[in-house]
Amino acid sequence: MTRRPVPRLIAAWLATRALMLWLLALDSHPLLGGGGVTREVWGLYHHWYGVLSGGGFPVHDPLWQYPPGAGPVLLSPGPLLGLLPGLTYFRAFVALTLVADALITAALLRVGAAPARSLRGAAYWICGLPLLLQLPLARYDVQVTALAVLALLALTRSTRACGALAALGALVKVWPVLVLLGMAKGRASRSAWLWTAGTGAAALAALSLGFAHPLDFLHNQGGRGVQIESLGGTLLSLASHAGWPGTVRYRYGAMEFTGPYVSLVADASLALTAAALGLLLLWRVRARHRTPATPYDAALCAVLLFTVTSRVISPQYMIWLLGLSAVCLTSRHTVQRPVAVLVAAASVLSSVIYPVCYDQVMAATWPGTALLLLRNALLLTAAALSFTRLWHTTRPVPPLPAQQRHPALTSPRTT
Template sequence: MSKLEAVHVRSSTLPSGGATRVHVEATAGQRWHAFRQDPRVLWSGLAAVHIAVFLLMLPMMLRGELGGDLPVYLHWTTEAFQGGTWPVFDYDWVYPAGALVPVLLPGVLGANLYGVVWLVLIAAANAVALQALIRRGRLLRNQTAAGWWVLTVGVLCPVDLLRIEGFTAPMVVVGMLFLGSRPRIAGLLLAAATWIKVWPAAVIVAVIVASTKRWIVILTGLATSVGVSLVVVLGGGASHLTSFVNQQNGRPLQIEAPLSTPWLWMSMFQVPGARLFHDSALITEEVTGPGDAWMVANGTWVMFGVMAALVVLLAIATHRLSALVHPMGKEVDLVLVGALGLATAFIVFNKVGSPQYMLWLTPIVAVGLVLRPPDWKTPALLMLAVAILTTLVFPTFYFALIALHPLVLILLAARNILLLVVLGWSVAKLCHAAFVRPAVPLGTRPFGEPVRSTSY
């Protein structure tokens, strides 16, 4: 019996008014589902987010002001184009050399149009990612992932549209979706994204460990890296090529980092020696207090240790399932879960914490949601809550956070706990694949329900 037939049978036993009501409710539900799945609605939502941010920034831009990190980017651009002093080529820089492209490109038409060009480029990048998600969603007749992507872009728009991660996130979405059909393009996009911000390296590591396309991605990534390095060396910046690594050494605990939580609360309770301070060089808020010296000195090693453990766990799961599951069935799940685990560990155990770091996770979850909808509902809901709490902390109540308002500290703590839950979800999935999952027949996949033609 079909669903429509079931509704008809139930309706026939009710009074005529009741039967009419059931029919109207069913029709309304179908219409709402169709509305949410309509690509025109998704495109309209993405356009509305970008237009709204543009209109909010327009008065600032008319006054010669910019929001987010754009003033810093414009400063670097002005130094390069007018002063002849280029980041990486002439001095150490906090970003990898590839970040020069998105930072400097909006300045080609002049400083007055920097903000406008930046927003146009960000809109184009997000549009490409949305098109890729919609196209893949059509295979399942399910556009939940595309809708989720538009929703998170809207929630995180203060950082998504005004910081450099806004470029790397769409690149990772497209790169991961291309891994099966166009692995060379995937390798190029993931390597290029890593040369803009380091975090996509977590995705590359997961691909290398768990994907049958690893050698194509490795060779393409190496070629991309050689090309970037050659440009910097020929431009006289050989000594600054890896400066972005050293720029993070010895940094204190940033207030939004999960590792900083104990010292943030110590500062609120006025524990002797605990306090917030502003780092004028990096333009960040840091925290210090009793016992922080060890974490400042060793926090990075803790982070790498956790990530190394996750790589080992992913390798065990890959080795175990390789004898049981056809590669085209297993690798999607392992790459996705491994990438999410590594990227989340990169955030949870990092001394530095910024709101834009949530853009390290949303691309992976979006791809997981479009390739494996049943499995990725939980992290999708968790990350939506993380995105909302992140925006409440920054920029909504950021000055209250600096003032150590207890309610905002609770919001931040809740966000950080949810990040731990996301990490725990990833670790549980990997442990299940590595140690718990019994032998499965050839051709089935390690997690969730079969999905047609969406394997890598």
């Protein structure tokens, strides 16, 4: 792709975001969640804004499970910071989410228009985000994804900026620190990690001075169970059709299974997450051959592995995967193109699961269970394919046989 499609891509962004805003206005329709999607912002986020405005984090609220960096993000739409005066909290939140979305798009367009790069990443993000309907505009995961995307795209220009952005993203929702995993060992990697540690420490110190109990979220994270949309939740949903007596309850901000063996499934998920981390570290140690896309591909692979092994797979997690897939597609060297296709397909199914058919999923009916099974099978396939392609692309190249390195050794002599 060349520079010529840029105006068309900008027009596509405007059209698709107008469509998402229209869907947001129709949020109360039963097929779009009956008001449940936007309730997160005007109900929960606005409530937390009131608590944060008082100088403390929601200490005794089991729904608060986010690192302290989420505080400034949730404060930004309100009048306290004065970023968008005159707007209600809900409208200001949506406006700031669109600003973060536009920032991601602009960064992908700028990088994609450079020589030897591709605008496919920008096109993927522009067309991929609306696959999640109005949901991205009512969650702050677009803002988090913006920090991760900018960190990856800054890597070729400034390891300091990359590390600082990754640290800020990790303080908001932890996972952006994974974007550093694919950096080649050496001075650049040390610089990025040092800036990540330094920026993270400085930002955490500043937040600790401004807010009370910044690390209280860790208590609530430890008590989480198995969300119905997770891989373990899919197994329990299938088990309910075989007579398993578990039930679904609203706990820790999500619909979770409760009943016999749930804690065992949760422990198994944690063990799989640990195994995924081990695989990624093994890859990092053994990787020898790298391409310009390796940091991008590794970031997508890492987040995919941590997503599929998690006890929770909320629909907004797909925003992360769409953003990282888009970054991969800006490079002509990426090996994650089929993975990006699977992520897009899983995003479509995620929208069908939530909000369209969420009642069926909560009731563990056969249609709801089938939707979960298919979506999570796509994500599991994407994770396995991503790691396999990453491993084979970066493994050491075996030396050529002597006959191929020195053809003259085996060629007949001429006299």
